[in-house]
Amino acid sequence: MADQLIVVDDLVVRYGTATALDGVNLTVGAGELVTLIGPNGAGKSTLVNTLSGIVAPAAGTITVRGRLAHVPEGREVFPDLTVDDNLRLGGWRNGRRGRDTSRIYEILPGLVRVRKQRAGLLSGGQQQMVAVGRALMARPDVLMIDELSLGLAPIVVTELVAHLRELNAEHGLAVLLIEQNARLALGLCSRAYVLEAGRVVLEGPAGEVAASPRVAAAYLGGGVSAP
């Protein structure tokens, strides 16, 4: 277990009286590509927000080794700030020296052209690049991405996925990916968790999870469609 970056043990999260996560166990190892799939309202975003420290757990433990960075659902850039300032603030936790943005423009050259533009004026795909770049500024060991492809053109998604593969292969970056497009997620990642109603109902190597009748029917559009 020495190379586990994230270990979530029996995590419970409640919003008032509603239980969003009910005893979730999950791990992400160094350099691992892990996906978290499940229907809307299953608690996927809650899990990532809890790992990010934005939501407080009601019970259970979270052990984090190394640095996490979070690409939130809906991108959530700073619309009134320039792209460059968005990136700089991604390094907020790292102190002044950690706020040099030039490295990000090397990784995501598509952002160079728009660096002085206000982030709110960019297209959805460009904003997602900004959100990923902003997260990379934290020099993370694990990148948590809440909905990579939602609302983006297929060609943009292809480009983002290529960037993720590159970051994983060259920098050993681990990824925890929440993704509506289960086919995309299971193709990219090596391990998968299926979350339903706040519980992990299935986990394992991506290939096995994809092959399970339950996932095939509900998420991959194969077999008999759910009523």
Add this chain to the structure above:
Amino acid sequence: MTDLVAYILTGLGIGAGFALVGSGIVMIYRVTRVVNFAQGAFAVLAAMTASTLLAANLPHGVAEILAVAVAAGTGLLVGAVAIGKPGTTPGASLIITLGLGVFAYAVEVLVWGDQPRSFPGVPGAIDIGDSRVPAHYLLIIGVTVPVFVALAVFFARTDLGKALSACASNRYAARVVGISVTRMGLLSFAFGGALGGLAGVLVTPVQQVTFDTDVTLIVNGFAAAILGGLTRPAVTLAGGLLLGVGQTMIAGYIGGAYQTEVTLLLMLSVMIVQAARRSTLQEESA
């Protein structure tokens, strides 16, 4: 014609005070979404503190700077009470600041009494034709303009300024990157306190201050802030100066009894226009 120049200079001096109070309101509102009704109290508190320190023979400059620091500390304290408890809504915080503003009356009356106080500013006056304008008005303008320039540089060039803007722009995203929204909110309250305090120490030599002077300052400062939709410091500066000049002219040419009413009328018009524009936009987008 020389009257006009004198009115404009005097008006700019008075307006600079409104602009400083207004920019404090804007600063706090942008970061916390709280309209701080204790903003005028910072000015009164700083003015009273400066008068006491000067009476204790502290030199000019030192006394004023200390008084502004006291106002900044008070701002921090007001912020801690108003937004310190997690989950406090901006509406609830607004009421808390209103209560603290009234509480400040009690403290001020207890410590300094209810009589008007003042202290000497820059001595002398400049002659413009037949009119004389106290030289202190030039100091007010000469301090306020660089302060606004410094604020603009702070927000545009420093990471701390950008982090404050980030909280104003997207609070959730600020938390995602690890910026403490509460800590930034407290910082904005301290800044707001300093800006209000600066208005107090600058204006007091030309306008006596009593414990309830905050009403004039907050009404005019709020009017200036409203012009910029509570979020634009540059418009707030322009609005404050315009209010100051406008009021001085009305007082000079017509009579001084209606100054606050004029401000309130202006503020009401701006709010109605803004509300009308907003509902039109909503209809269009619907």
